[in-house]
Amino acid sequence: MKKLFLILLLTFNVLTITKSQTFDLGGSQNDAGRGLLLLGSNTYLLNASTKSFGEGQEDILLVKMFWGNTIFAKTYGTANKNEFLRNIIKTADGGYAGVGTSGSGSTEEDLLFVKWKPNLDLDFAKLYGTNTTLERGFDLLEKPDGSIILGGSTTHGMGARDVYLLNIDATGTVLWSNVFGTTLDNSCFDMEFAANGNIMITGTYYNTKPKKPEILFAEIDATNGNLITAKLIVGNEEDHARTLVKTPTNEWYVVGHTTSFGAGGFDVFIAKLNSSGYII
Numbered sequence: 122m123k124k125l126f127l128i129l130l131l132t133f134n135v136l137t138i139t140k141s142q143t144f145d146l147g148g149s150q151n152d153a154g155r156g157l158l159l160l161g162s163n164t165y166l167l168n169a170s171t172k173s174f175g176e177g178q179e180d181i182l183l184v185k186m187f188w189g190n191t192i193f194a195k196t197y198g199t200a201n202k203n204e205f206l207r208n209i210i211k212t213a214d215g216g217y218a219g220v221g222t223s224g225s226g227s228t229e230e231d232l233l234f235v236k237w238k239p240n241l242d243l244d245f246a247k248l249y250g251t252n253t254t255l256e257r258g259f260d261l262l263e264k265p266d267g268s269i270i271l272g273g274s275t276t277h278g279m280g281a282r283d284v285y286l287l288n289i290d291a292t293g294t295v296l297w298s299n300v301f302g303t304t305l306d307n308s309c310f311d312m313e314f315a316a317n318g319n320i321m322i323t324g325t326y327y328n329t330k331p332k333k334p335e336i337l338f339a340e341i342d343a344t345n346g347n348l349i350t351a352k353l354i355v356g357n358e359e360d361h362a363r364t365l366v367k368t369p370t371n372e373w374y375v376v377g378h379t380t381s382f383g384a385g386g387f388d389v390f391i392a393k394l395n396s397s398g399y400i401i
Contacts, residue, residue, distance in 0.1 A: 158209055158217075163188045168219065170205040171196060179203035181219070183241060195241055201225055204233060207259050213267055215239035220258035220271050223248055232256040232273050232285065234293060247293040251277060256285060260312045262320065264343065267291055270320060274308040275300055282306045284324065284337070286346050299346035302326070307337070311365040313373075316396070319343050323365040323375050326353060336362040336375060338398045352398035356381025360390075371396045 156168040167184040174182065180198025184191055198204045206221035217237040224230035231250035238244050250256035254277040262270040268290050275285035283302030286309065289295055301307075305327030312322045319340050326337035336354035341347070354360060354375070362377040373394040378387045393401045 155206065156208060158211060160185070160211070164192075166209065166211075166217065168206050168209045179205055181206055181221070181235065183209075183217075183237075185241065193241075197235060197243060197246070199223075206233070206235065208261055210261060210263060212236075212263055212269075216244060217241065218261060218263070218269060220261040220273070222257045224255075230255040230257060232258040232271065232275075232287075234258065234261075234269070234271060234289065236293070245293060247289075249287060249295070249298075250275070255282075257308070259308065259310045259324075262312055262314060264288070265318075268296060270312065270343070272309040272312045272322060274306075282308055284309045284322070284339075286320075286322075286341060288343075288346060297346045299341075299348075301348055306334070309337075310363050313365050313367045314343075315340065315367075316371045319349065321365060321367075321373065323362040325361050328353065328355075333357075334359055334361060336360050336377065336392070338362075338365075338373070338375060338394060340398070350398065352394075354392055354400070359387075372401065373398075 155170060158166040160166055164187050169182040170179050171182040172179055174196050180196045181204050182196050184194040186192055202223055202225050204223045206219035209217055209219040212218050216239050219235045221233045222230055223233040231248040233248055235246045236244040254275055256275045258271055258273040260272045268288055271287045273285045274282040276282055283300045284307050285300055287295055287298040307326050309322045309324040312320055315321050320343050322339050322341060324337045325334045327334050339351040340349040342349055356379060358380040360379045360381055362375050364376040366374040375392045377390060379390045380387055395401050
C-alpha cells in the first residue's frame with residue numbers, strides 16, 4: 122500500500138532572542154495569542170483572548186500594532202461567557218470578520234461570528250446554535266459575492282459531533298447550512314476555495330473506530346453546502362488534520378499530526394494530494 126504520510130525529521134537549532142526582538146501584551150490573568158493577520162508592511166492585527174481585560178471571563182482581544190508598538194486594542198465579550206476567535210480575515214468591504222466559540226461551559230457552546238467595521242468598531246455579532254446542542258467555529262472564508270462561509274462542528278447531527286457548515290450574508294442571515302458526519306466525532310478545522318469555486322475542507326473524521334480518527338478531505342458545493350466528494354486518509358492509529366494549503370498548481374497539502382507513523386507518540390505529518398484528493 123502506498124505510504125500515506127511524509128514524515129519530517131527535523132533538526133532544531135537553538136536561537137537566543139533578546140527582549141528587543143519580542144513583543145508581549147497582557148495583564149495579571151491568562152492572556153493568549155491565537156493568530157496574526159498581516160495588514161501591511163510591519164502592521165498587524167493580533168487575534169488574542171484575554172481574562173485580564175474586558176467582561177471578566179475569557180474575551181476576544183484585537184490589537185492593531187506596528188511591530189513592537191500598539192496602535193490600539195479593543196475587547197469584545199459578554200458577562201459570564203467565554204468568547205474567543207479561532208480565525209480572523211480582512212473582508213472586501215475593508216472590515217474584518219472572525220469565527221470562534223461562545224459558551225459558559227461544557228454544556229453550552231455556540232458558534233460565534235463577529236464582524237467589525239474598517240476602524241474596528243463592532244458591526245455585529247451573532248451566535249449559531251441551539252439550547253440543547255454544542256457548536257464550535259474553526260474557520261471562515263469570504264465568497265466573491267461578499268457572503269461568508271463558516272466551518273466548525275455541532276452535536277446537532279448523527280452523533281457526538283459532526284461537520285457544520287454555514288453560508289451567511291452581510292447581515293449574518295443564514296443562506297444555507299449543512300451537517301454531515303457519523304455517529305462518532307467529526308469536525309471541520311480548515312477550509313480553502315478550489316479552482317472551480319467550491320470549498321475544500323479538512324478535519325478529523327471518526328468513521329468506525331472511536332479512538333482512531335481519520336483525516337477528512339472533502340469538496341463542498343459552495344452554492345448550497347452539499348457534499349460532492351469525500352476522501353479519508355487512514356492509518357492504523359490516530360491521524361489528525363489541522364491545516365489545508367493550496368498550491369499554485371491546484372494541489373493540496375494537509376498538515377497535522379499522527380501516531381500511525383513516525384518515532385512514537387504524536388509526530389508531524391504532511392500529505393500532498395492532487396486536485397481529486399489522491400495522495401501524490
